[in-house]
Structures are given as structure tokens and as C-alpha cells.
Amino acid sequence: MATVLVTGAAGNVGSKVVGELQGRGIPVRAFVRDPGRAAAVLGGDAELAQGDFAEPASVRQALDGVERLFLICANHPQQVEYGTQTIDAAASAGVRQVVILSTIGAEAGSPTMFFDQHGRIEEHLRGSGVPAVVLRSSHMMSNILGSAATIRQADRFFLPAGDARIAMIDPRDVAAAAASVLSTAVQGGRTYVLTGPEVITYVEVARQLSSALGRPIEYVAVPDEAAAAGMAQAGVPPWLAEQVVAAFGALRDGVNSSTTGAVRELTDREPRGIEDFALGGSAAVRVGLRASDKWIT
Template identity: 30%
Template structure:
């Protein structure tokens, strides 16, 4: 049995699809979710759905029954991730799982990004647990930017505070496939994979690609970090999350989201999604 946490989320759903693409039967996949009613489509397709709340250890213990391999998709609740992940690790250890794959952050052990802190704590917890595990250190998702490509076209601008920092981005589907590969093939326990897209772009280059694909003028506008925070809060993001996003741009300017090892494309056996293809799909 393969268990995927956060299975109602965008990455979790793609991992479940990737597992099936690798030949895993639906009834051998456990979709662990806080709200089972959100994945009725998975249940109707034969996937085993179990309630599993990161904050309720008893629910996790029940969800992990009979499970051999786990993909721990990092929680979306920034600031609460470390204790939530610890609960999952404890449940996995009690269940005696054979392998746990964790979706961490690129260069988590050395990254200057605020987002790296909880990933570092989780990686340390995994090391202390004794569970055979593999670290999937994901770079940025292309969707982090392409989700707002239409807005960039409308306003003629991509905003940020990343300077000339390069983003080696890949699609969620690329990272999902990597997760499926490591739990369905052998030899990955104890490994750390720095996963990033084959193509790396600055935000100015990304804006130019949006302009080329859309046929409309789009340019990158560099802002001071706190000005960018004001823009993000102005469109409705919570202050704390806006600070984290702006800090991530600053981290990118320091190389935190760049990697040219092509580890991801090697692992999945094909090139990663291109920036222009992702923009075309989004628009």
C-alpha cells in the first residue's frame, strides 16, 4: 500500500495519478486527507480514501494501517509544518513503513529562505526517526508564476524583488512523477535529490516569455522587498505569507532556487516542462 498525504491538494492529486501511471492499482493507493468529501472522485475511481489530519495523531495512526510506503507532501500551513510533519513521522514509524519520501525545498540545508526552516526541522526529524527515507528537495513550481500569467498580461507587468536571480522551475506534474518514481523503484532510501527544472530563467526572462507567448507587452518590474510585500498584501495576501513570498524572491537573488544538475529530468527519464509550454497551458 502506498499512502499520499495532502491528497486533495494539487500536488497530492498529481502524485496519485503518477502512481497509477507507473502501474500501481488504485486500490493499493491510500489518499490521506483532512476532508474525505473533497476527494469523492478518487474514491469513486477505486482509490482508498482515509481521513488523516496532520494535527490529530489518532487519525494518522488509523490512516497508516497496512501502509508500506509513504509520500509526505509538505503541509501548506506555513508556520505549523514542523509539528504537523512530526505527527506524520511518528505515525509512519509506529506503522513500520518501509520508505517515506518527503517533499522538501531545494538546498533546504543551506537555503537562506524563510521557507527552508521548517523543512530543515522536518529533515532532522526524519533522520532521528530511523525510518528509511528519501528527501525530494523541490525547487519552485512553474505554476507559482503561470497561475497569474493572465494577470501579468492584463497589467503588462511581472512584479518581484528577485533581481537577476535564476529560477530553475518545473511543473507540479514533473515533481509528482519524481515522487512516484522513488517509491515504485528500488535504491532510493538514504538519498537526497535536489530537484529543479532543466531551464532556468530570471523574472525578466519569464516576463519576456509571457510577452512572446501572449503577443502583448509584458515587462518585469523590480521592487524593493517591502514594497513588494505591500503589493502582495494589497491584493489580499496575509501579511505573513506576503513576507515569506518576498523573502523567497530575495533568496532566489542569492541562488536559492537555481540548480543545473538535471537530477529531476534524469530521475523521471525525460525533460522537464518548459517555461513557454507552461505559460501556453496557463493562458
């Protein structure tokens, strides 16, 4: 049976892809920087390949004997370099399929850095000669976890989302869709746009968190400048803060404002809604948010 290499395997989506594939009995190799942390996240049965995108030799070694690659390349100033080098290494290693996690709005030349980077990597993948499937994810519900500290401390979270209507998706559904593609004969050249089941605002997110936590949680819309300043104060690098604000601007402009049936097509079930996520479907929520002395479960 073909081995799948999962990059970003200890992360929010990658760890779930590993679990989904293991549940299907598919051999998985997890590409990770910190084996100790990865073992704690993935469990002791996972095959780990220690490495870093910045070390091409470690990528080539991890690809040895691999037939399929799930590529997650996190936002980084060198994201395009890392992504394209890994695709080239996969082509040289004879990998038979690459499935890449991208984002809605990806387009080479976009003024939004995140969208431009993903778009450029997509273009390179399509020209690589390796059969490829692109998964463009909507804004993930788990992004709320970046505000866990203010929710715990002040029952509020502050974002420059305005009243943007967003087809938010649970990362578990992204992982399930990815595992479906990686474990079946999905034709190369396809692009799937993954969204949640409905278009919601962060006001609705706050309402669902309030219900789950048993106390009022308030969403506070803040101007871009205030959001950037807050991230800078929290130690977020200036380039990243700038691009997060730009991405929220795109959300306000409607980039994620419609739903698709791609999750249902790939997984044969409906995607999860925000209520399911808030009520404890996400282990990360249980870690990040607490109601009195009881974790959300």
C-alpha cells in the same frame, strides 16, 4: 502490492503524484481535508482518507496498512510539528519508506523560515529509523499562478525576484520523480535535488506567457516592501508574506541558480522547460490564465 499514502493529495504536486502512481497500477490512498474537492480533482476512483495534520488520530488511521508514505507538508507556522508527528506515526505504523518533498536551501537554523522548517523536518526524518528519500525541489513554475489575477486584469505580474536566475521546475516533473522513487527500490538515505532543464529569469517567463497568450505580458520587479504590502492587501497572513519575500531574496542570492540531472536520472527523460509549461502543460495554467475567449491547451 504496497499501498502508498500521499499527503497533500489534492494539491498542485500531490494530485499529480496520485495520478502518476495510479498510472503505474500502484494502490494509492489520498490524505485530504475536503473529500468533495479531492474527488473533483482526483476523480472518483481515488481512495480518500479524510483527515488533517492537526488531528493526529486521522493521520494514524490513514497510515493503517500503508507501506510507503509521500509526505508533503505545506508552509504553516506548525509545519515542523505536523511533519515530525506524521513521521513518528509512520514509524509506529511500520511504514517501510518515507519520501518527503523538501526544498533547495533546506537547512535547520536557516534565517529563512521556509528553509529552516524543511531542514528540521529532514533532520527528524533521518533520525526516525525509517528508510527515507528526500526530494529537494527548485522553485516551481506554477508559482506564477499566484499572479494570475494581475495577468488577467493588467497583463502584468509583480514579484520581488529582481533578475534572479532560477532553475525553475515544472511540478509535473516533481511528481514524476516522486512516483519513480515510490514505485522502485530506491535506496534510503538518498537526497535528490530536482530542477528544470535551464536557468531562467522571470523576464523569460513573461516572454513565454506572452507567446502562449497571444498578447504582451510584462514582468515588473518590485522592492521587497512593496511585495509584502501587496500581499498584505490581498489578505496574505503577515508571517507568510514576510517569508515569501525572504524566499525571493534567497532566489536573488542564487539559491536556485544551477541545474541538476536528478529528474533525468529518476524518470529517464529530460525535465520540461518553461515553454512547455506556458503552452498549456499545466491544467492550473488553463484555469488561471486566459487569452481572449480561449483557454490555453
